[in-house]
Amino acid sequence: MAQKIVIIGNGPAGMSAAGAARLSDRTAEVIVIDTKEYDTFHPCAMPFVIGGYLPSVDTIIEKLAYERSKIQLHKQSFVEHVDTNKKELQFKDDENKLQTITYDKLILCTGSKVFVPPIPGKDLENVFSLKFAEDAEAIKKAISTSLARKIVIIGGSAIGIEVSSELSHLGKEVTIVEMEPQLMPFKISKSLAGTIKTKLEELGIIIHAGMMVKEIIGEEKVKKVCIGSEGAEQVIEADVVVLATGVRPNIDLAEKMGVKLSKLRAIEVNEKMETSIRAVYAAGDCVSVNDIVTKKTSLALLAGPAVRQGRVAGINAAGQEATYPGSVNSFIVSSRFFFVGIAGITSEQADELGVETVSSSITAPIIPHYMPDSKEITIRMIAQLDDGKILGAEVIGEEKVEANVNYVAMALQTGLTVYDLMNIDFCYAPAVSETIYPIVKVADAIIRKISRKKQRAKK
Numbered sequence: 001m002a003q004k005i006v007i008i009g010n011g012p013a014g015m016s017a018a019g020a021a022r023l024s025d026r027t028a029e030v031i032v033i034d035t036k037e038y039d040t041f042h043p044c045a046m047p048f049v050i051g052g053y054l055p056s057v058d059t060i061i062e063k064l065a066y067e068r069s070k071i072q073l074h075k076q077s078f079v080e081h082v083d084t085n086k087k088e089l090q091f092k093d094d095e096n097k098l099q100t101i102t103y104d105k106l107i108l109c110t111g112s113k114v115f116v117p118p119i120p121g122k123d124l125e126n127v128f129s130l131k132f133a134e135d136a137e138a139i140k141k142a143i144s145t146s147l148a149r150k151i152v153i154i155g156g157s158a159i160g161i162e163v164s165s166e167l168s169h170l171g172k173e174v175t176i177v178e179m180e181p182q183l184m185p186f187k188i189s190k191s192l193a194g195t196i197k198t199k200l201e202e203l204g205i206i207i208h209a210g211m212m213v214k215e216i217i218g219e220e221k222v223k224k225v226c227i228g229s230e231g232a233e234q235v236i237e238a239d240v241v242v243l244a245t246g247v248r249p250n251i252d253l254a255e256k257m258g259v260k261l262s263k264l265r266a267i268e269v270n271e272k273m274e275t276s277i278r279a280v281y282a283a284g285d286c287v288s289v290n291d292i293v294t295k296k297t298s299l300a301l302l303a304g305p306a307v308r309q310g311r312v313a314g315i316n317a318a319g320q321e322a323t324y325p326g327s328v329n330s331f332i333v334s335s336r337f338f339f340v341g342i343a344g345i346t347s348e349q350a351d352e353l354g355v356e357t358v359s360s361s362i363t364a365p366i367i368p369h370y371m372p373d374s375k376e377i378t379i380r381m382i383a384q385l386d387d388g389k390i391l392g393a394e395v396i397g398e399e400k401v402e403a404n405v406n407y408v409a410m411a412l413q414t415g416l417t418v419y420d421l422m423n424i425d426f427c428y429a430p431a432v433s434e435t436i437y438p439i440v441k442v443a444d445a446i447i448r449k450i451s452r453k454k455q456r457a458k459k
Ligand SMILES: Cc1cc2nc3c(=O)[nH]c(=O)nc-3n(C[C@H](O)[C@H](O)[C@H](O)COP(=O)(O)OP(=O)(O)OC[C@H]3O[C@@H](n4cnc5c(N)ncnc54)[C@H](O)[C@@H]3O)c2cc1C
Pocket: 008, 009, 010, 011, 012, 013, 014, 033, 034, 035, 036, 043, 044, 045, 046, 047, 077, 078, 079, 080, 109, 110, 111, 112, 130, 131, 159, 250, 253, 283, 284, 285, 286, 301, 302, 303, 304, 305, 306, 332
């Protein structure tokens, strides 16, 4: 008899799991259940809808070819209860009727939930968070009136940065308030955070780092935001507030099912994306992952890992074999004007781990200086002092940031050293590259530093 694979959640992880399950077992019944009223949307493109780079939210909402693939999708449906002994679950369907279905394999792809700190005034009109397409549409509508001039973004991480640079492009007065002393705290080095701050300030964005939001003030609608550090409070005018205060793994259902959670309050999975309960898999923002560089448990909370994990969960649930080794924490933040990317760890994180490292930073042209439109890129790389093993890099520039982050991601996953990078057969033509790539130049600088340090130690 054909097996029944049920997937809860149709975000990037759920879609990937459904596709992989279908391809791995052509006869299986594949059922997906999700809360959204549309098939799917592209969350990572929401800042571009808000800023008008994409014309409307309809651009990022899509219909899936599930019927052709014989995948059943229950939209506007919410799974309330799973009985893992009976292998059955109950969900409220789009007509609010309770349906019960059985499964042979279950994949939890319940994603993440927006974290809204308990700030007084957070429920006022024109205060938004950003998770679903409807949120992007609501923000777009609120900012489209000429009365919405002053926008306060609470949270200075990736989403806060992307949304603020889009809004500043629209000519809005944008302020970012970040409670930690730097932008993208715990993600990037202090020095790169300083560079991003300068670049955003050049766009006219005001940044208050190290400032807590005490209150969002208004009657019906938001009017002001009160922020403060110890002993000093400040009130900023605000017509619209966007809460870019992060997300947390959505473990509501997993917790009720008794699935084992990691200490980061996410679903614990093994390399096959199996949970602690037999025949139950999980993937995406709701799981914790192995950090390949630090060997610690971490949260990826990104679409790329979600898709890779979903594929592995789908293949294994269907009875084939695949493994997910973990993440090297590579990501990129895009603004209209520059890109920032990182893979691996920063010097500060290496210090915390007690690893002795050497780092170097270079700014070099991507294509030869004599070519038209030659642009520079800045790469800061760190490697272990003893053997030159690459531990991470931060990249900032207007072009090829993703390519360089990807080189580093591959180096980290394959355990390459700075010495290995010197001999990689990178291709060359003046229209696309330098003979010596910036990434090789920075590796070379690290090699020289390591050699000097080792020579000094010998004396
Ligand atoms: C503005 C923004 C920009 C982003 N930019 C990037 C980027 O540039 N790059 C990147 O890699 N990542 C980015 N991300 C993060 C990325 O969107 C997430 O990591 C990704 O969506 C996670 O996919 P997921 O399938 O695990 O979860 P989700 O996308 O959260 O999907 C989970 C789905 O499960 C449904 N669900 C949950 N519980 C139930 C239930 N009980 N019953 C039925 N359905 C349920 C939810 O309603 C949801 O539809 C961005 C996120 C945002 C908000």
